[in-house]
Amino acid sequence: MKAVVLNSHGPIEHLNISKDQSLQDLQYGEIRLKIMYCGLNHLDLWLRKGGTGDKITLPRIPGSDIVGIIESSKGEGVFNLSKGDTVLVYPGTSCGDCTYCQKGRETLCKEFKIIGYHIDGGYSDYINVPAKNVVKIEAQNLDAWAAVPVSYITAWNGLVTKGNLTMFDTVVVWGATGGLGYAALTIAEGFSAKTIGIVGSKEKELFLRERGYKGHIVVRSENLQKEIRELTDNQGVDIVLDHVGQETWKESLKMLKRGGRLAFCGVTTGHQAVTDLRYILGKQLTIHGSWMGDMNDFKEVVQFIEVNENLPYIWKTYSLDEVRDAHQVMEEQRHIGKIVLKVNEEEKAI
Numbered sequence: 001m002k003a004v005v006l007n008s009h010g011p012i013e014h015l016n017i018s019k020d021q022s023l024q025d026l027q028y029g030e031i032r033l034k035i036m037y038c039g040l041n042h043l044d045l046w047l048r049k050g051g052t053g054d055k056i057t058l059p060r061i062p063g064s065d066i067v068g069i070i071e072s073s074k075g076e077g078v079f080n081l082s083k084g085d086t087v088l089v090y091p092g093t094s095c096g097d098c099t100y101c102q103k104g105r106e107t108l109c110k111e112f113k114i115i116g117y118h119i120d121g122g123y124s125d126y127i128n129v130p131a132k133n134v135v136k137i138e139a140q141n142l143d144a145w146a147a148v149p150v151s152y153i154t155a156w157n158g159l160v161t162k163g164n165l166t167m168f169d170t171v172v173v174w175g176a177t178g179g180l181g182y183a184a185l186t187i188a189e190g191f192s193a194k195t196i197g198i199v200g201s202k203e204k205e206l207f208l209r210e211r212g213y214k215g216h217i218v219v220r221s222e223n224l225q226k227e228i229r230e231l232t233d234n235q236g237v238d239i240v241l242d243h244v245g246q247e248t249w250k251e252s253l254k255m256l257k258r259g260g261r262l263a264f265c266g267v268t269t270g271h272q273a274v275t276d277l278r279y280i281l282g283k284q285l286t287i288h289g290s291w292m293g294d295m296n297d298f299k300e301v302v303q304f305i306e307v308n309e310n311l312p313y314i315w316k317t318y319s320l321d322e323v324r325d326a327h328q329v330m331e332e333q334r335h336i337g338k339i340v341l342k343v344n345e346e347e348k349a350i
């Protein structure tokens with residue numbers, strides 16, 4: 001099969017197309033998917049560049065957000081799925097047996113691995129995945145569905161599962177036009193919460209309005225805290241979703257009201273932040289981390305999107321052969337919304 005293989009960490013030239021990549025035989029409980037689309041995430045850049053401190057072995061096929069069609073072959077122990085079903089893949093695997101797994105907290109399992117990061121992913125014609133990882137979806141808007149898993153389940157875990165989001169909350173989202181930020185805004189709007197999206201430019205503000213976003217928008221400036229206070233009658237906000245890290249940490253804690261919650265899920269700008277502990281103590285803040293989300297978050301996200309009919313915005317679609325261009329655009333942040341790879345177009349044999 002054809003796949004993009006990363007043999008060593010480095011710049012985009014390290015992404016190489018292999019046309020004779022082998023695929024293992026199906027194991028118990030696995031299904032084989034013909035991949036239609038694979039969404040890109042910042043995780044893909046971390047994988048390519050290396051140096052994160054995570055235990056990564058190479059070579060590796062990147063790609064965590066996968067939409068595919070079930071092939072004829074399926075392993076033993078697979079029920080309720082048929083050839084031709086269109087499915088979305090939960091991008092993590094775990095032991096299935098430990099205390100965390102049994103409680104549905106797969107991301108805490110010692111064996112938790114992200115597909116397309118710790119194990120081979122979706123920059124590929126075909127993949128074998130555990131049948132328990134997939135949810136059936138309608139066979140339409142597959143490019144947009146391929147932009148859902150990592151962003152939406154991280155936002156869902158931070159805002160809903162751990163953040164106890166309600167319609168009475170005011171929610172601030174940093175980087176509101178990025179994949180994760182946009183997912184968070186969509187989810188908060190779906191709960192009828194009051195939303196404040198923080199963006200870096202007027203162009204990004206316009207993008208949100210064109211997409212039909214009706215909440216508040218603040219273009220980032222030195223007046224940020226003042227603007228947040230004005231929008232909340234000097235109360236501050238209930239939840240902040242921060243996936244930026246070092247650069248925004250202090251501001252996030254400052255804008256929270258008494259009893260506020262910080263949904264923290266990314267360290268894009270660095271991981272050494274200074275904390276004024278008086279905020280946490282005096283305002284009795286809750287800080288929780290989300291390293292992606294669990295299978296249950298994934299299932300709820302699929303239902304949420306089906307009900308709200310609000311899929312992510314796809315900035316551009318690239319072919320597998322254009323993967324280097326796709327990475328370049330993402331690295332230089334020239335896009336708004338999500339980037340996906342179109343992997344397969346028609347029936348073909350392995």
Ligand SMILES: [Zn+2]
Pocket residue numbers: 094095096097098099100101109110111
């Ligand atoms: Zn486990």
